[in-house]
Amino acid sequence: MHELYFLKNRDNPESHTIEFYLGHGGYEALKKTLKQFAPKEVIEEVKKSGLRGRGGAGFPTGIKWGFVPQDNPNPKYLICNADESEPGTFKDRYIIEHEPHMMIEGIVLSSYAINCHQAYIYIRGEFVAGADILEKALAEARAKGFVGKNIFGSGYDLNINVHRGGGAYICGEETGLIESLEGKRGWPRLKPPFPAIVGLFNSPTIINNVETLANVPLIMERGADWYSKIGSNPKNAGPKLYCVSGHVNHPGLFEFPLGMNLKELIYEHAGGVYKAHQLKAVIPGGSSTPVLLPDEIDVAMDYDSLMSIGTMLGSAGAIVMDETTCMVDALYNLERFYAHESCGQCTPCREGTMWMVKLLSRLEHGEGTVDDVDLLKDVAGNIMGRTICPLGDAAAMPAKSFVQKFRDEFIEHTRQHRCPITKDKSIKGTDANA
Amino acid sequence: MAVEFSEAAKQEFSEILTHYPTKEAAMLPVLHLAKREFGHVSTEIMAYISELLELNVTRIANVVSFYTLFPGTPEGKYVIQVCSTLSCQLMGAETVVDHVKKKLNIEVSETTPDKKFTLKKVECLGSCGTAPVMQINDTYYEQLTVEKIDKILDSLK
Ligand SMILES: Cc1cc2nc3c(=O)[nH]c(=O)nc-3n(C[C@H](O)[C@H](O)[C@H](O)COP(=O)(O)O)c2cc1C
Ligand code: SF4
Ligand code: FES
Numbered sequence: 001m002h003e004l005y006f007l008k009n010r011d012n013p014e015s016h017t018i019e020f021y022l023g024h025g026g027y028e029a030l031k032k033t034l035k036q037f038a039p040k041e042v043i044e045e046v047k048k049s050g051l052r053g054r055g056g057a058g059f060p061t062g063i064k065w066g067f068v069p070q071d072n073p074n075p076k077y078l079i080c081n082a083d084e085s086e087p088g089t090f091k092d093r094y095i096i097e098h099e100p101h102m103m104i105e106g107i108v109l110s111s112y113a114i115n116c117h118q119a120y121i122y123i124r125g126e127f128v129a130g131a132d133i134l135e136k137a138l139a140e141a142r143a144k145g146f147v148g149k150n151i152f153g154s155g156y157d158l159n160i161n162v163h164r165g166g167g168a169y170i171c172g173e174e175t176g177l178i179e180s181l182e183g184k185r186g187w188p189r190l191k192p193p194f195p196a197i198v199g200l201f202n203s204p205t206i207i208n209n210v211e212t213l214a215n216v217p218l219i220m221e222r223g224a225d226w227y228s229k230i231g232s233n234p235k236n237a238g239p240k241l242y243c244v245s246g247h248v249n250h251p252g253l254f255e256f257p258l259g260m261n262l263k264e265l266i267y268e269h270a271g272g273v274y275k276a277h278q279l280k281a282v283i284p285g286g287s288s289t290p291v292l293l294p295d296e297i298d299v300a301m302d303y304d305s306l307m308s309i310g311t312m313l314g315s316a317g318a319i320v321m322d323e324t325t326c327m328v329d330a331l332y333n334l335e336r337f338y339a340h341e342s343c344g345q346c347t348p349c350r351e352g353t354m355w356m357v358k359l360l361s362r363l364e365h366g367e368g369t370v371d372d373v374d375l376l377k378d379v380a381g382n383i384m385g386r387t388i389c390p391l392g393d394a395a396a397m398p399a400k401s402f403v404q405k406f407r408d409e410f411i412e413h414t415r416q417h418r419c420p421i422t423k424d425k426s427i428k429g430t431d432a433n434a
Numbered sequence: 435m436a437v438e439f440s441e442a443a444k445q446e447f448s449e450i451l452t453h454y455p456t457k458e459a460a461m462l463p464v465l466h467l468a469k470r471e472f473g474h475v476s477t478e479i480m481a482y483i484s485e486l487l488e489l490n491v492t493r494i495a496n497v498v499s500f501y502t503l504f505p506g507t508p509e510g511k512y513v514i515q516v517c518s519t520l521s522c523q524l525m526g527a528e529t530v531v532d533h534v535k536k537k538l539n540i541e542v543s544e545t546t547p548d549k550k551f552t553l554k555k556v557e558c559l560g561s562c563g564t565a566p567v568m569q570i571n572d573t574y575y576e577q578l579t580v581e582k583i584d585k586i587l588d589s590l591k
Contacts, residue, residue, distance in 0.1 A: 087519045087558040125466070125503045126559055128572035161453040166462050166501030169557065183461030183487075185500040201455055245521035245562035252563040287520060287558075317562070319521055333520045337557050343500075427526030427566060427579055 005218055005239040006095060006102075006211075007255040016133055018140035021101035027146050029221035030105050034112065034154040037220075042113035046216065048224035050237035054091075055081055055172075055209030056286070056314050057390075058303040065206060067196035068114045074203035076116040079181070080107055082123040082130070082210045083165055083172035087287035087337060088317030091241035092210035094253055096123070096130040099214065100137035104160065106213035108147060109220055111158050114206055118159050122177055125165045134162050169341035173389050174207040176343065187343050188389035211241055232259030236302035240316060247274040247322040250431050259300040266297065266320060274428060277322035281405070285314025287334050288394035290401035311401075326421035327406040328413055331399060332360035338395035349392035352383040356399055363410060366418035373410045377403045437482045443471050447486065457487050461497055465504050475504040502556070510545045510552035512590050515569045518555040521562035530566045531555060533580055537587060551587075 009015035009024075021027070033042060047062030068076055080103065084092040095103055103121075111119045123131050138160055141147040149157045163181055170176040171186040178200050180186035199205025215238055219227045231237040240258045242265055245251050250271030254260075262284060266272065273279045279294045284301065290311040292299075299305055306313045321330060339353035359376045362368040380399035383392045403410060412420045439447060450463045464483055468475050475483075475498055477491075484491040498504045514534060518527050531553075535541060538551050545552040561567045564576035568583075575586055 084560045085558060088521055088562050089558075090560050090563050093560050124560065125462075125501075126569060129574070163453075164462060164466055166465065166497075167503035168501050180462065181459060182456070183458035183497065185497055201459075243563055245565060246524045251565070319524075319562070321524060325524065330520060330524075333518075333523050337519055340557060425526060425528050427529050428524075429579060430525070430577070 002257060004255050006099065006214065006241055007253070009098065015098050016100050016137065018101055018137065018144065021099075025221070026101050027105055027144075029217040030108055030146065031152050033109055033220045034152045034156060039113050039115055042109065042220070045224045046113065046219055049219045049227040050224075050234045051212065051215055051219060051227070052236075052303060053209055054211035054215075054240070054315070056086065056288075056312075058313060061208065061212055064196060064208075065110070065114050067194065068204045068206060069197060070115060072204050074201075075118060076114055077200045077203055077205040078107065078111045078114060078116045078119040079174075079177065079200065079205060079207045080119065080121040080210055080213055081172060081174065081177060081207050082121050082127070083169075083177065084127075084210070084315075085124055085169040085172050086315045086317060087334070088243060088245055088283060088319040089286050089315040090243050090245075091253060091316065093127060093130060094241070095210050095214050096127065097133055100134050101141065102214045102217060103134075103210055104137060104141050104147065106216040107160060108151065108158055109216045110206070110208065110213055112156055114204075116206070117157050119161075120181060120200075121160065121162045122171070122181060123162060123164055124172075125167045131162055131164055138162065168343075169337075170343045170389070170391060173391060176389065177207065178205065185343070187345050188391075190388055215239070231257040232300055232302045232305065236300075236304055240301070242301060243315075243317040244270040244320065245317070246320040247277065247325070247428075248272065248320050248430070249274055259302040259305065262292075262297045262299050262301050262318065265301065265318065270320070271431070273320065273322050274430070277324065279320070280323050280325055281321045281327065281330075283317075283319040283321075283398070285312050286317035287319070287337065288312075288397060289314040290397050291405060293405055324422065324424040326364070326419050326423055327402055327409050328360060328364045329419065329421075329423065331402045332357070332364050334398050335360055335395065338391065342391060342395070343389075346387040346392060348383045348386040349395065352379050352392070353395050355379045356395070363413050364419055366413060366416065368414050370411060370414050373403060373407070373414065376410075437472065437479050439467070439471055439482075443467055458489060460487060461494075462501075465498065465501075469504055474506060474508050476506055508549075511550050512570050513552045513554065515554045515556040515559070517557070517559045517561070517565070517567045517569075519558035519562075521558070522565040522567055525565040527566045529580075530568065530578055530583065533583055534568075534587070537584070550590075 014020045043065045051061045052058045171180040175189035176186040195205040228234045228237045236258045242254045248270040282292045303313050335356040339357045342349050344350045380396040383396040450460050480494040566578045
């Protein structure tokens with residue numbers, strides 16, 4: 001059995017308290033690091049660990065931190081991205097509610113590394129309970145002197161504030177998030193400049209996902225060499241949270257080293273396909289990642305393995321679909337999401353997502369033609385690479401992959417002039433591993 | 435009657451301002467505060483916020499309309515938000531919506547005549563592993579069943 005890091009206290013209702021965290025070695029990594037490491041050395045250690053972003057893109061964390069210009073006279077900011085809104089993803093919520101101190105310790109360590117004295121946690125507005133838990137945890141950490149002035153007598157100061165979002169998926173995108181935090185609409189900015197150079201309040205800013213930051217105490221406690229040996233290889237290293245939802249008997253959150261086999265995850269750990277139905281498709285890494293066929297799921301869930309078969313690890317939110325799922329209807333559902341969440345700044349994204357919804361509605365209701373199926377693929381193709389932020393591509397990629405891999409089913413809708421699938425709309429009771 | 439924050443909210447507002455180098459950045463926290471105080475963010479409330487933040491009222495309106503959490507008019511005492519995104523749909527979200535509709539005798543985006551319940555369909559709530567899911571005011575209700583929905587709605591006074 002591998003050692004659990006994030007989920008080790010899953011069954012303990014007190015895991016969010018500072019007493020519990022301190023009783024289990026909490027804040028020791030911070031104490032040690034502030035005494036023994038210069039900020040630059042923390043960046044080096046995180047680079048060496050191989051830690052890559054858990055928010056979706058998988059960018060190497062230490063390298064990103066190294067982009068922060070230390071000669072810039074402006075203050076530097078760190079933002080913890082707790083906007084978790086990618087359909088199929090529910091891992092950060094666990095950390096926020098059950099291990100808030102792991103997250104806070106990670107924020108302090110990471111802020112120290114980039115010489116930042118003000119950090120914000122941007123949490124999606126719907127996570128009211130999570131925001132309360134974080135406020136309480138921060139109050140506890142301030143009272144103990146782990147956040148605030150002269151932390152552990154090191155002379156290092158850091159203030160952390162929780163900032164609640166207003167209900168908009170696009171605010172999870174880092175530059176949309178910055179605009180939103182500044183008090184504006186969450187309209188993504190053109191890059192470059194990258195936030196590490198010009199970010200929040202025109203100052204150098206690092207944005208990292210909750211899970212990414214929560215890895216940092218482990219790296220500083222046990223060392224980069226030890227850490228980089230967890231997982232598939234040094235480029236795909238570390239413990240990882242995997243979300244499994246949809247048609248499985250035992251959905252929920254699981255922890256394994258990076259590179260867990262997707263098939264094993266579904267069949268051994270998530271209880272297999274719901275009621276032993278036939279598997280039809282799996283979206284491996286959250287709604288934006290290209291879909292996989294049943295014969296493609298014998299794959300390691302890590303950045304490079306999934307990339308090599310044309311999809312992505314994304315936020316590691318696997319959505320399982322069984323034989324009762326209509327793929328036209330499933331894509332219709334997702335494109336409604338993207339059309340609703342498009343911020344509307346770029347024509348290809350705003351118009352393209354609306355077009356896809358219209359085409360999919362026609363197809364699902366038996367009013368579509370074969371030309372509509374091809375048009376759907378063309379519309380998706382025309383969004384790709386033509387937008388300010390990656391939401392456009394995130395909407396286009398599922399469409400392209402669904403049409404490519406399930407073309408026959410799309411065509412069957414036009415041939416029969418109705419949806420040919422017997423859908424099961426009943427509420428499915430599961431033994432969720434929540 | 436001009437709208438105004440309670441004394442407690444005014445204090446909270448002063449505290450919020452200390453978190454940011456600009457007044458404008460206090461926008462979302464103040465909107466959340468306003469929603470807690472008044473239940474919605476009407477034009478009149480936006481005008482009040484524009485004074486507090488020393489920003490043009492059109493700037494406030496522009497931001498408010500972008501987000502989903504700040505309704506312009508009062509809603510029911512309990513706002514039921516049923517997640518309708520893929521993982522929840524696969525696990526029966528449509529049946530959840532239909533059941534609530536029938537039970538409360540309202541359509542989606544409507545409020546019951548006694549102003550007790552408003553029903554909304556929303557996008558992924560970040561709780562897909564325990565689908566189907568709904569949020570009522572601040573609370574999440576997960577792994578819903580028809581019996582569970584009945585019990586929850588009946589318990590809300
Ligand atoms: C439309 C969109 C939504 C996103 N939502 C989130 C989110 O909810 N949480 C998150 O951490 N990253 C999200 N991201 C990725 C962020 O832009 C950013 O890459 C990430 O927070 C960086 O952190 P990491 O390097 O630690 O992964 C989103 C990206 C896009 C394009
Ligand atoms: S791609 Fe879509 S969401 Fe992103 S900036 Fe353009 S319109 Fe907005
Ligand atoms: S799809 Fe419903 S909570 Fe994510």
